[in-house]
Amino acid sequence: MRRGRLPLTALRSFESAGRLLSFTQAAEELFVTQAAISRQIRELERSLGLALFERHHRSVSLTENGARLLVRLTQSFDEIDSALRQMIPSSAAASLVVSAEPGFAACWLVPRLDRFRALRPEIDVEILSDSRVIEFRTSRAELAIRHGVSATGWPRVEAQRLARSLATPVLSPTLLAEGPPLRHPEDLTGHTLLHEDGRLYWAVWMEQAGIPSAQTARGPLFNDGALVIPAALRGHGVALGDLVLVKDDIAAGRLVAPFDLTVSLGSYWLVAPRFDRLSPAARVFADWLHDAIS
Structure with missing residues (x-):
């Protein structure tokens, strides 16, 4: 499998679930839902054509293939984590401005923001509560969360559905x-x-x-x-x-x-001028948002 096509999010979900032998505990560790963990692992197994877990009534266990993959992944993630910690000064931080519907911000996003911060403490998120049509050219926000009927409700932007x-x-x-x-x-x-x-x-x-x-x-x-x-x-x-x-x-x-x-x-939508041009902090936040709300 080429590096550009590596399913990194799914591999991270598998590594956590395999190490803990629990989809529920993996969801808590990664601050996403159990459904998101299950979906990511199913997609990984489908792409590999291999079963990585044996599902029991109230537990899971690793298959032989899953156990071999887990050893390599855990070692690799530990090495990556160590390398990043050595490279990033303790004072280094990134900032991200997100514009969000007031109701969504107050009732869903703010109560979960501490989970994102626990996962990525180097990223400071600023929330702008606003329901108006977002104009990124005049806004400090890099991402917006809006409510609407379809993805075409806002001009000159791209939109991804978060939840119905x-x-x-x-x-x-x-x-x-x-x-x-x-x-x-x-x-x-x-x-x-x-x-x-x-x-x-x-x-x-x-x-x-x-x-x-x-x-x-x-x-x-x-x-x-x-x-x-x-x-x-x-x-x-x-x-x-x-x-x-x-x-x-x-x-x-x-x-x-x-x-x-x-x-x-309608639906809640994640909106950006171009998703392929997001900053690293915005990409991390967008990925977390999709997983956390699924």
Whole structure:
């Protein structure tokens, strides 16, 4: 395999999972999801035409080929790490400016930024919270994270999809316990609905649920999801929560999603003038972002 085609991200995922004999621990070590580790290893096995792991019910073990590859990779990564540490002065640092949608920045990126810093402490990231169309010629940002329907929503840039945006009603467990019961979507008419940037999103969800959209004509209105979610957390009403942004709150029990019905609101996109001309720091951040959100 030619050097230019070496699957370095997949090799790093395999080395960590093989050394720890755990996809979950490898995900924690590399600050990405277990799904990202599994995907990278499957792609590596597919490209090699070899099985590297034996999958058991709740564990994995290395095949003979996997064990041989692990020895060489671990030694190579250790040597690379040692060489880099000797070359980079302790005071050396790179900086990266990233422009991000306010809701995405507050609810997803900032809570995970310490993971990136732990992985790459030499890169200082500056976050600019902004939802306007990015104009890189006049912005200090090298990368932008935007929400939109398609990759062609911004002029003179390239865009890569980070995650699809799906929304569903969410509310605090206290409001669910003490407020009007929520057994069926129609029961939402007894609750205060929290609206983001107009009332269209709730109208679309209600239409899919078979509820007259006139039921969405009332309720507090906020201009960004970064304001709607805190209001829902405080029990002020029911928000139409973007699952990318509220996933952690649902997992932690701070919010509850009473219905399975979701509505598509587009996608989150990573935007740059040219991805093949990113600085080293921007390339590292972009790779981490794709893995962490997958």
